[in-house]
Each structure stands twice: as structure tokens, then as C-alpha cells.
Amino acid sequence: MAITSVGEDAHRVDALLDLGKAERLADGVARLSGAQAESMMWACTSGSFVFGPDGARRQVDQVAVAAGVPASSTSIAFADALHYLGIRNIAVAASYPADVAAHFVTFLSASGAVVVAMGSHGIVTAAEVGLLAPDEVVEMVRAADHPDAEAVLVPDTAMHTLSIIERLESAVGKPVLTANAVTVWKGLQLIGPVPRLPGLGTLFRTAR
Incomplete structure (x- = not known):
């Protein structure tokens, strides 16, 4: 690395x-x-x-x-993972400010995804994202979820998610794709x- x-x-x-x-x-x-x-x-x-x-x-x-x-x-891995799983309708749980998160939505839309809900949390630096506790990440994902979403996407490789993916999926009852996992x-x-x-x-x- x-x-x-x-x-x-x-x-x-x-x-x-x-x-x-x-x-x-x-x-x-x-x-x-x-x-x-x-x-x-x-x-x-x-x-x-x-x-x-x-x-x-x-x-x-x-x-x-x-x-x-x-x-x-x-x-690109996010878009490819959605195609691999056959998922189109998604929710996004973004740590970013809204204007940056909107670029992610545009990127996913260009690959054929339909973003039915998007939560942005206005966190300005990767260093701050890295300090989020597991409970905070779970709540972020739960808050961003939508009944029409087939999966919730969690961008930002600074967010520690690999050890809690099963917990995230249990919280919303559907696939959760995180930046580190898709990478x-x-x-x-x-x-x-x-x-x-x-x-x-x-x-x-x-x-x-």
C-alpha cells in the first residue's frame, strides 16, 4: 500500500x-x-x-x-458492485458536504443507478471521518435508508466499516456497500x- x-x-x-x-x-x-x-x-x-x-x-x-x-x-468499484448484484435503486449515506455528495450521485446515475435517497453529513475532512464510532456509522446508514432502496451505499474510504458490515446490513435489512469493502x-x-x-x-x- x-x-x-x-x-x-x-x-x-x-x-x-x-x-x-x-x-x-x-x-x-x-x-x-x-x-x-x-x-x-x-x-x-x-x-x-x-x-x-x-x-x-x-x-x-x-x-x-x-x-x-x-x-x-x-x-468505479461501487458502480461495478451494483451491476454485479443486479441492484439499481439505492440510498447513499455520505459523510461529505451536500455539494460533494451530489457529485457521487451524478457519478452513480451515469452508471444506471437510481438514487432514491441521499443523506449528507457535512464532514469536511477525512481525519474527522476516521474518528466516527461504529454506533455513529450505524445511525448514519439507518438515517439514509429508504423503503425503495435495494441497498445503502457508504462512500469514503476514511470511514472504518470493514469490521461492522454485517451489523450495518442487520440494521437496515438489506445489502450495505461500503467504500473499503468494494475496493x-x-x-x-x-x-x-x-x-x-x-x-x-x-x-x-x-x-x-
């Missing part, structure tokens, strides 16, 4: 466009040159979806060329069939 450089830790569109610029990603790939990776993920949701579908695809294409292995990103899933899918992994929710129980 390589942590890419950050100009300003801010959930603000201009700061996120800077976060995901090609030079930062190229530096991250270079620092992983000896890792012998079989796939590579740009593990960031907001630093990819703010570029839009075409821009996000250009990001991962550049990473793939530089790394010499298949690559993707968290935002792991897509990284594995790029190199072959994804194994069933207990404790990581519906996405990792649905093998085919």
Missing part, C-alpha cells in the same frame, strides 16, 4: 480534484514498483468521482499503464473469481 500525497485534507471539490491529479497517482504507483502486485486500486471515492465517469476511467487507465497491471478505483472486492475481481469471505456482507457472500 502507498499513501498518496495530499495537498489539503478537505471534502471540497477543488481540493479533491487536486487530490486525484495524475501526478499524485503516478507517484503512488512508482512507490509500489517493487510490490509485485497483480492488480492496483486507487482507494479513494471522492478523489475519483469528482472527475466524473470519463475522468475516473482516465485515472485508472493511467494507473494501469504505469503499473503494468489491471487497475480500478473505489468509485477490496474489485481489487480481487480484477485478478480472478472473488472468494466468499465471511463477515464482509452480501457482496462477499454472492459468488458466481
Whole structure:
């Protein structure tokens, strides 16, 4: 894993466009040159979806060329996971301010998803998101849910969710796709069939 450089830790569109610029990603790939990776993920949701579908695809294409292995990103992984599960109607539980969260909605809509509800929580920095307690994340997901949603999506890789996905799904009675979970899933899918992994929710129980 390589942590890419950050100009300003801010959930603000201009700061996120800077976060995901090609030079930062190229530096991250270079620092992983000896890792012998079989796939590579740009593990960031907001630093990819703010570029839009075409821009996000250009990001991962550049990473793939530089790394010499298949690559993707968290935002693209969300869209791919929805297609994989056959889910169209979704709710979004976003930590971001509303204007940033709206970019995620636009990104998902371009992939064919229908966002029936969206909760944004106005958290400005990734550092603050990382301090959210499990109970707070559960309440965020529960508050964002909607009866018409087939799943709830939780963007932001700074949010600690891998250990509580089963709890999140139990809270709303439906699949919950989180940034870190879809990132792991897509990284594995790029190199072959994804194994069933207990404790990581519906996405990792649905093998085919």
C-alpha cells in the first residue's frame, strides 16, 4: 500500500480534484514498483468521482499503464458492485458536504443507478471521518435508508466499516456497500473469481 500525497485534507471539490491529479497517482504507483502486485486500486471515492465517469476511467487507465497491471478505483468499484448484484435503486449515506455528495450521485446515475435517497453529513475532512464510532456509522446508514432502496451505499474510504458490515446490513435489512469493502472486492475481481469471505456482507457472500 502507498499513501498518496495530499495537498489539503478537505471534502471540497477543488481540493479533491487536486487530490486525484495524475501526478499524485503516478507517484503512488512508482512507490509500489517493487510490490509485485497483480492488480492496483486507487482507494479513494471522492478523489475519483469528482472527475466524473470519463475522468475516473482516465485515472485508472493511467494507473494501469504505469503499473503494468489491471487497475480500478473505489468509485468505479461501487458502480461495478451494483451491476454485479443486479441492484439499481439505492440510498447513499455520505459523510461529505451536500455539494460533494451530489457529485457521487451524478457519478452513480451515469452508471444506471437510481438514487432514491441521499443523506449528507457535512464532514469536511477525512481525519474527522476516521474518528466516527461504529454506533455513529450505524445511525448514519439507518438515517439514509429508504423503503425503495435495494441497498445503502457508504462512500469514503476514511470511514472504518470493514469490521461492522454485517451489523450495518442487520440494521437496515438489506445489502450495505461500503467504500473499503468494494475496493477490496474489485481489487480481487480484477485478478480472478472473488472468494466468499465471511463477515464482509452480501457482496462477499454472492459468488458466481
